Amino acid sequence: GAVVSQHPSRVICKSGTSVKIECRSLDFQATTMFWYRQFPKQSLMLMATSNEGSKATYEQGVEKDKFLINHASLTLSTLTVTSAHPEDSSFYICSAVKRVQETQYFGPGTRLLVL
Amino acid sequence: AQSVTQLDSQVPVFEEAPVELRCNYSSSVSVYLFWYVQYPNQGLQLLLKYLSGSTLVKGINGFEAEFNKSQTSFHLRKPSVHISDTAEYFCAVSDVYNNNDMRFGAGTRLTVKP
Numbered sequence: 422g423a424v425v426s427q428h429p430s431r432v433i434c435k436s437g438t439s440v441k442i443e444c445r446s447l448d449f450q451a452t453t454m455f456w457y458r459q460f461p462k463q464s465l466m467l468m469a470t471s472n473e474g475s476k477a478t479y480e481q482g483v484e485k486d487k488f489l490i491n492h493a494s495l496t497l498s499t500l501t502v503t504s505a506h507p508e509d510s511s512f513y514i515c516s517a518v519k520r521v522q523e524t525q526y527f528g529p530g531t532r533l534l535v536l
Numbered sequence: 537a538q539s540v541t542q543l544d545s546q547v548p549v550f551e552e553a554p555v556e557l558r559c560n561y562s563s564s565v566s567v568y569l570f571w572y573v574q575y576p577n578q579g580l581q582l583l584l585k586y587l588s589g590s591t592l593v594k595g596i597n598g599f600e601a602e603f604n605k606s607q608t609s610f611h612l613r614k615p616s617v618h619i620s621d622t623a624e625y626f627c628a629v630s631d632v633y634n635n636n637d638m639r640f641g642a643g644t645r646l647t648v649k650p
Contacts, residue, residue, distance in 0.1 A: 427579070453636060459637070464626060465580075466638040512578050518636065525638060527580040 424448050425517050428513035433510040434505055435536055442500045442531045444515030450495035451517035455525065456488075471498045499506040537590045538563035538629045542641035550649050551619055553571045557612040559590055559601075568635055569610040570628040575642075580626065581599035586610065597621070 424447040434440050446452055453472050457465040469490050471477045477490035487509075489501040496516075502509050512532050514527040539544040543558040561567060568587050584595025600613045610627060617628040626642040 424581075455636070455638075462643075464642045467638070470636060474638070496541075512577075516580075523635070524582065524585065525584075529579040532577065 423519065423526040425451075425515065425526050425528040427513075427531050428489075429516055430529065430536075431532045433534045433536065436506055437504055440502045440505055440533060442502070442513055442515075442533070444498045444500070444517070444528055446496045446526075449517075449519050450500075451493065452482045452520055453518050454498040455516045455518075456498075456500050457514045457516070458492060459514060459530075461512075465514060467471060468500075476527060500532065502533065503517075505533070507535045510535045537639075538565075538567060538631055538639055540627050540629050540639055540641035542625075542644050544644050545642065545643045546647070548647045548649060552616050554615050555613065555617050555621075555646065557625050557646065559610045559612065561608050561610065561627075563608075563629060563630045563631055566632045568630050568632060569601075569603060570630075570638070571595065571599070571610070571612050572626045572628060572640075574598075574624040574626065576623075579615050581590060583612070583625075585629075600602055617646070617648045621646050623644060628631060 426445045456468045459465050468483045469477045469479045471490050471492040473492045492498040496524045516527045522532040539562045541560045549555045570585045571583040584593045586593045586603045594600045598605040599614050625644045
């Protein structure tokens with residue numbers, strides 16, 4: 422199989438604080454991981470592409486300093502929402518691929534609520 | 537760049553009835569096509585995918601989809617739905633040269649009524 426986990430599944434934080442979300446590939450090594458954002462009743466929007474050992478590639482309109490991505494190993498990528506504000510509240514989903522050009526496997530998502 | 541249009545935002549259907557969820561795509565190059573299902577507060581689960589070969593693709597949970605290149609469509613079908621099929625369904629496309637650049641449709645909410 423190809424299982425991807427995310428932690429935490431839900432998080433509530435105060436405005437101005439930073440939140441870290443982890444994405445792990447449990448039974449395979451992921452050369453590339455992706456971070457998506459999903460607003461209520463909307464589709465997934467790609468935020469960034471994360472390659473192990475290199476800087477993430479951000480989509481147009483996504484603030485690099487706001488959404489820090491680290492892909493420190495072949496099984497772990499983290500997304501840190503810095504100085505979170507209520508408008509950052511959303512469902513964040515990661516995905517991972519074993520090798521370039523292969524199928525993306527999605528994590529269960531993290532619900533972030535910023536008060 | 538490629539794009540996806542899901543023609544129906546909501547599809548209500550009675551249990552055991554057939555269903556078709558429509559998806560059309562746009563791309564200047566050859567594509568890979570996917571259908572994902574999302575249950576409430578969960579991530580996406582791959583239902584099926586078309587990469588090449590037979591245009592009729594069978595997936596999990598009794599779903600199938602047919603790739604129609606001339607009509608640029610990839611409609612999802614199931615002959616008899618269950619209550620448990622109630623979920624959000626997303627069609628997605630990527631081009632064959634950059635499979636990692638995946639674009640999603642807006643989603644179709646399938647509601648199966650008893």
